Amino acid sequence: MGTVRVGISGWRYRPWRGEFYPPGLVQRRELEYAAQRFSTIELNGSFYSLQRPESYRQWAEQTPEGFVFGVKGSRFITHLKSLGDVDQGLANFWASGVLALGPRLGPVLWQLPARHRYDREQLRDFLSRLPRTTAAALDVARGHDDRVADRTWLQIDADRPLEHVLEVRHHDSFAGNLEFLELLREQRVGVVVADSAGLWPFFDAVTSPVVYVRLHGDSELYVSGYSDEALQTWAGRVERWREEADVYVYLDNDVKVRAPYDAARLAGLLGVDVPPP
Helix, strand or coil, rough: CCEEEEEEEEECCHEEEEECCCCCCCCHHHHHHHHHCCCEEECHHHHHCCCCHHHEEEEEEEECCCCEEECCCHHHHHHHHHCCHHHHHHHHHHHCHHHHHHEEEEEEECCCCCCCCCCCCHHHHHHHCCCCCCCHHHHHCCCCHHHHHHCCCCCCCCEEECCCCECCHHHHHHCCCCCHHHHHHCCEEEEEEEEEEEEEEECCCCCCCCCEEECCCCCCCCCCCHHHHHHHHHHHHHHHHCCEEEEEHHHEECCCCHHHHHHHHHHHHHCCCCCCC
């Protein structure tokens, strides 16, 4: 049976202050507070811009032993470069400090924009370039350019496996595409199970040792919460997936402070041992 982790997507949200976070809790302690309640959190800042090594080190220090981050890959690679000519972008991403997370580095999420159509050869080429160990990632990082020359992290504490997952959003070219799923199995990359109120493709497949689930909202994207019945359905799916893989579930319905409470309820249904928020 695989390991199950349930957590939240991001942790810095103004509406959560005084609601999920206790009144008076200083912002710099929000991650520490959330990490005491969940065994994983999805790190989103790495998607929008290259973070600094000192940030990754601080995040690792603020979380307990055994905690794991899901890390979102750079949109420069997925959205701006559209998976083409990505070697320099990958080198800068890995050099920027991701490896400073050490044992807290979990799956790396690569999210394609809704305009990105399925292209077998392009996708295979990109996936084949992803490092599958931290030592391989360090080798890639050494090819960084001057954009990160003064803020790099070029060391690892141990050589560990790296898992990658892919979230796709172009409905017509990905939904029901069995060739796409076979390509992911060939490349040992997980397909993201995204609950998006029907907006993006939905997959129920295990294509790697990791199943990565993003719950964006049951009926309204990023806003709606999950009923007891809906969470029971998701718990049943997770129990089935864990027979083949480790499962990471992130609640991303953050707008109305639903995510931390829904995550805690789902964790309870699955018997994941976390204190209640």
